[in-house]
Amino acid sequence: MPELPEVEYTARQLREAIVGATIADACVFWPRTIGHPDLPEFLAEIRERAILGIRRRGKQLIIDLDGDLLMTIHRRMTGNLYLLPPGWELDTGLRERDPLAWGTLGPRFHKQEQEVQEDGSTRYCRVCFNLADGRRLLYTDPRKFGRITLWAREQEAEALQGLGIEPLSEEFTSEALARKLQGRKGAIKPLLLDQQIIAGLGNIYADEALFYASIHPLRPAASLTPLELDLLREGIVRVLQLGIEHGGTSFNEFHDLWGEAGENYNHVRVYQQDGNPCPRCGTPLERIVVAQRGTHYCPHCQRLDQLEQL
DNA sequence: CTATAAACCTGCTGGC
């Protein structure tokens, strides 16, 4: 699942690869992927746009385009971006290139979906950006949850509204974290997943950060001590930075621009490790459900009742 | 406000 580190890693790769290139046009094979504006306008506006820069905000990838436009890509659960070299044929099973004809071609497309192949034929391709130099930027997404949007520059605030503090920015201090959590009821873990509080944490890195700080996921946020808040802030920053350094966490979803799996999987301490010994104390890790999400923690290191005696 | 749940989707797993 792409969280902040996966998006940041992709942003860095894209920055190297496609800044300065031009989007000739786009094909959309799953119209609901385009969240704004409507499909015809999106297709018309995206044509012949130079790519000026790549940014990230939370889990949103932002591509600045010629003509004071910006495009956002949010991959949600299973979205991926791939860059195909020139000359590779895109074969999605569609006979025609008119993306607006999807309505009639849809069922056939589904039947003819193919595996991702070395020759560039693609499975689960939802959107294809044809670059003027012949390369193609593919957006694939088996579960179709991801969204791509296009906005005028002056709509940027609207496009990114509701996103909380950037955890890798200088303003993310333990005081800022305390302020954000101040007066909030309920357990800490659901609040860590709330993008309006901190932008970019998902289920994997939330569990990892809580483990780092030895905080039980069900601890009432209001009960955290200043020391714990500082440890939590440090844990969030550490696990995110490590995730980026390792090229992201791939269980089976995330791949980089060239289809390589991220290596951070080998560095995960608790996520989906229930039953395995805690890397700190050896106690078997446990899994509970918090706010509808699988939650992994060490029952010895992350206590609900008593703080460890020092 | 908070919180719980369903919806969006499809691939995968485990039980029978």
Added chain:
DNA sequence: TGCCAGCAGGTTTATA
């Protein structure tokens, strides 16, 4: 081996 219910989780929307 084959079928099917259930699970996975980021976000939005609906309901208590």
